[in-house]
Amino acid sequence: MGYTHYWKKTDELDKDVWEKEFIPISSSIMKESGVALGDDLGKVDSKPNTTSDVLSFNGISPMDFETFSLTRNKEEFSFCKTSHRPYDKVCVAILMLADDLFDDFSWSSDGNAEDHKEGKELLGCTLEVVIV
Numbered sequence: 001m002g003y004t005h006y007w008k009k010t011d012e013l014d015k016d017v018w019e020k021e022f023i024p025i026s027s028s029i030m031k032e033s034g035v036a037l038g039d040d041l042g043k044v045d046s047k048p049n050t051t052s053d054v055l056s057f058n059g060i061s062p063m064d065f066e067t068f069s070l071t072r073n074k075e076e077f078s079f080c081k082t083s084h085r086p087y088d089k090v091c092v093a094i095l096m097l098a099d100d101l102f103d104d105f106s107w108s109s110d111g112n113a114e115d116h117k118e119g120k121e122l123l124g125c126t127l128e129v130v131i132v
C-alpha cells in the first residue's frame with residue numbers, strides 16, 4: 001500500500017476551534033515548513049485550500065503525490081499517501097495538531113517515530129512562534 005497516514009473522526013470538528021486555532025496554526029505550519037505547497041493537484045503557482053470546512057494541499061509538482069485533505073464534516077475514515085515526499089512533514093505536523101485540538105479526532109501511520117520526527121519538530125517550532 002505504501003507509506004500512508006490515516007485519520008478518523010467520530011463527529012464533526014468544532015467550528016470555533018477550527019477557525020480560531022486549527023486553520024491559523026496550520027497556516028503557520030505550512031509557512032514555517034519551507035516546503036513548496038500548492039492546491040490539491042500540486043500545480044505550480046497554486047496555494048493550499050484553507051476554508052471554514054476544508055484544509056487541503058499537495059506538494060508542488062514534481063514533489064507531489066496524494067492530496068492531503070482534512071474536512072470539518074463527519075467522515076469516519078480518511079488517508080493520504082505521501083511517499084515520504086517533503087510535504088510529509090507538514091501532513092504529520094497538521095495531524096498531530098488536529099489530534100491535540102479535537103477530541104473526536106485520531107490518526108495513525110505506517111511510519112514510526114523516526115519518520116514523524118520532522119513533523120513533530122515542525123509543530124513544536126511553529127507553536128513556539130505562534131505562542132510568542
